[in-house]
Amino acid sequence: MVEKKEGSYQAGFGSNAKKDPVRVVFITKTTSAKVTGEAGPQLMVFPHLLVREAIAFMVLVIALVGLALFWNAPLEQLANPLLTPNPAKAPWYFLGLQELLHYFPPLVAGIVIPTLVVIALVVIPYFNVNIQGNPLWAGDRKRTLWILLTVILVLTFVLAWTHAWTVLAPTEVIAGLMLYTYSVTPRRGAPTGYLPTRPLPWWVMTWFILVAVVLTVVGTFFRGPGWSWVWPWRSHGS
Amino acid sequence: MSTTSSAEGVLERLRATRVWRSVFRRGPARTNRTRSLAVFGNLFLHFLPVKVREKSLRLRASYYLGSISFVLFVVLVVSGVLLMFYYHPAVPDAYRDMKDLQFVVSNGVFLRNLHRVAAHLMVVAVFWHMFHVFYRGAYKPPHEFNWVVGVVLLIVTLFLSYTGYLLPWDQLAFWAITVGTNIISAMPVIGKQVRFESLGGNIVGANALLRFYVLHCVILPLVAIVFIAVHFWRVQKDGGLTVREKDGGKKRR
Numbered sequence: 001m002v003e004k005k006e007g008s009y010q011a012g013f014g015s016n017a018k019k020d021p022v023r024v025v026f027i028t029k030t031t032s033a034k035v036t037g038e039a040g041p042q043l044m045v046f047p048h049l050l051v052r053e054a055i056a057f058m059v060l061v062i063a064l065v066g067l068a069l070f071w072n073a074p075l076e077q078l079a080n081p082l083l084t085p086n087p088a089k090a091p092w093y094f095l096g097l098q099e100l101l102h103y104f105p106p107l108v109a110g111i112v113i114p115t116l117v118v119i120a121l122v123v124i125p126y127f128n129v130n131i132q133g134n135p136l137w138a139g140d141r142k143r144t145l146w147i148l149l150t151v152i153l154v155l156t157f158v159l160a161w162t163h164a165w166t167v168l169a170p171t172e173v174i175a176g177l178m179l180y181t182y183s184v185t186p187r188r189g190a191p192t193g194y195l196p197t198r199p200l201p202w203w204v205m206t207w208f209i210l211v212a213v214v215l216t217v218v219g220t221f222f223r224g225p226g227w228s229w230v231w232p233w234r235s236h237g238s
Numbered sequence: 239m240s241t242t243s244s245a246e247g248v249l250e251r252l253r254a255t256r257v258w259r260s261v262f263r264r265g266p267a268r269t270n271r272t273r274s275l276a277v278f279g280n281l282f283l284h285f286l287p288v289k290v291r292e293k294s295l296r297l298r299a300s301y302y303l304g305s306i307s308f309v310l311f312v313v314l315v316v317s318g319v320l321l322m323f324y325y326h327p328a329v330p331d332a333y334r335d336m337k338d339l340q341f342v343v344s345n346g347v348f349l350r351n352l353h354r355v356a357a358h359l360m361v362v363a364v365f366w367h368m369f370h371v372f373y374r375g376a377y378k379p380p381h382e383f384n385w386v387v388g389v390v391l392l393i394v395t396l397f398l399s400y401t402g403y404l405l406p407w408d409q410l411a412f413w414a415i416t417v418g419t420n421i422i423s424a425m426p427v428i429g430k431q432v433r434f435e436s437l438g439g440n441i442v443g444a445n446a447l448l449r450f451y452v453l454h455c456v457i458l459p460l461v462a463i464v465f466i467a468v469h470f471w472r473v474q475k476d477g478g479l480t481v482r483e484k485d486g487g488k489k490r491r
Contacts (some may be wrong), residue, residue: 040481042289046267046276049290050283056302057309064313064356072347073354075340078333079412081441088413091403093361093396098417106424121389124372125382133375205372 086225095219096212102227103164117208130201136178137185137196145182148175166218170210178203285470287478294479299374303367304473307395308466310360315459317353325405327451329444332407357399364395376480384472387465394462401454404447415442415450 043049090098100109124130137144152175159168177195185191224230252258253266264275274288293299324343325335339346368388371377377385404415419437423429438445473479 041292043292043295044270044273045286045288045290046273046283049286049295052295053302053305056305060306060309061313064310064352064359067355068348068351071351071355073351074410075336075406076409078330079407079409079442081412083409085409085413088417090414090417091400092358093399094418097421101421106421107426110421110424111426111429118389118393121368121392122386125377125379125385131378202373205369209369 087223087227089219089223092216092220096215099166099215099219099223100164103162103167124201129199133199133201135185135191135197136200136203137182137191141182141185141187148178148182166214167211170214171207174203174207174210285467285474287474290478291481293481299479299481301366301370303363303370307360307363307367310356310363311462311466313356314353314360317349317356318455318459320349321353322455327405327448329407329447332405332447336406336408357402360395361399364392368392374480374482378480380476381472381480384469384476387469387472391462391465391469394458394465398454398458398462401450401458404442404450405454407447412442415446419446 089095097109097114100113103109104113152171155171155175156168159165159171181191181196181198184193185196191197221232222229262279264272264279267273267276277283277286277288321339324339324346326332336350339350343349371385371388400415400418404411419433419442422433422436425432434440436446436449437443438449
């Protein structure tokens with residue numbers, strides 16, 4: 001019935017159903033979209049997952065109502081294009097970017113860096129280095145050390161040259177911790193402990209999060225008129 | 239004892255009615271078959287699998303961060319729709335409506351507080367969710383596409399929060415949006431044009447308010463709903479939550 005041509009089935013292509021066989025279903029060996037998970041004891045979603053979700057939902061809504069009762073959303077004067085507040089601040093989740101704008105030109109801080117961050121996030125699962133998860137010093141130790149030292153030196157130079165101290169400080173903390181894990185990793189044999197077994201993507205993400213948190217906190221609390229450094233616990237003359 | 243049994247009796251009689259059976263089309267969920275039917279016979283639950291691995295229900299597998307983000311989104315939709323009843327996206331009516339919420343509308347302050355606090359927490363929850371997924375290695379195949387969908391949802395969340403920031407039309411809103419949209423003009427070649435299109439003019443004015451309002455209340459929520467649906471669907475299709483060897487922990491019992 002079905003004519004086989006070069007390993008592929010030909011069916012259901014003709015317009016005359018009386019002459020050509022109509023394709024009802026193909027059973028192929030390729031997998032479906034559904035992926036089989038790892039084995040292990042399983043529970044019914046109804047009720048086990050649904051009960052937990054319902055409890056999480058209720059706890060969250062109670063917490064939200066509590067917060068909404070005791071914390072007031074800010075409301076300032078009517079918008080006035082002629083009266084610029086000093087400093088004019090973006091919402092808190094963009095204050096890290098605004099802090100970067102203080103150091104780098106708008107094209108770099110406002111466009112290039114955010115675009116690179118988004119691209120970096122998207123491609124994470126498509127690179128083998130992020131999937132294998134080998135400890136940082138598992139490969140050629142000397143080569144890794146030289147690459148790491150070069151990257152640290154270049155970053156330190158660029159950040160110090162642009163006076164980007166609030167980026168430099170967390171970067172040096174992470175760099176120091178990475179070099180520390182080099183010193184405690186045995187030359188032969190597997191590394192042990194928490195930090196020495198961390199893979200490269202772990203370090204990069206931790207560096208990114210630490211820098212983002214430091215920049216956001218600094219932008220939110222430590223920046224005053226003209227984006228100058230202020231201490232939040234000291235009152236400033238108006 | 240009597241109250242429980244009588245309540246159960248009422249429920250039992252209710253379940254036997256034609257109306258109840260027309261809605262649920264299954265018996266009480268006491269057998270695994272009817273429990274399965276309860277999930278995949280329900281439009282809103284069919285995103286979920288029928289069974290999940292026991293380990294994926296442990297708190298540290300997810301801290302329910304995805305669910306929390308979703309619940310915050312639902313709270314934001316409900317409180318946002320209620321706020322829309324009292325809001326005109328015009329200058330200076332928008333600001334007057336904020337004052338009305340404060341002094342005239344019953345529970346207006348609470349409603350606005352709820353929307354604002356949920357919005358902040360949603361940004362936090364979505365970021366935390368992403369970092370948690372990363373540190374668990376839950377982005378690894380076969381979950382890689384769902385990670386990308388998640389990155390899109392993060393960006394949609396930020397845009398949702400940012401467009402909502404302008405709507406009160408106070409000094410805070412106006413200058414936050416002015417600062418943010420000035421960055422767009424740094425984009426090479428098309429920067430000025432993109433900023434003009436997103437503001438409907440060269441400055442943050444009435445047109446910008448209207449555009450941000452439509453984006454915030456219609457376009458971005460719809461985009462979010464579509465991507466959330468894909469995200470949930472793919473969690474199931476990609477084999478459920480990532481569980482690790484150590485999630486079981488040492489047997490304490």
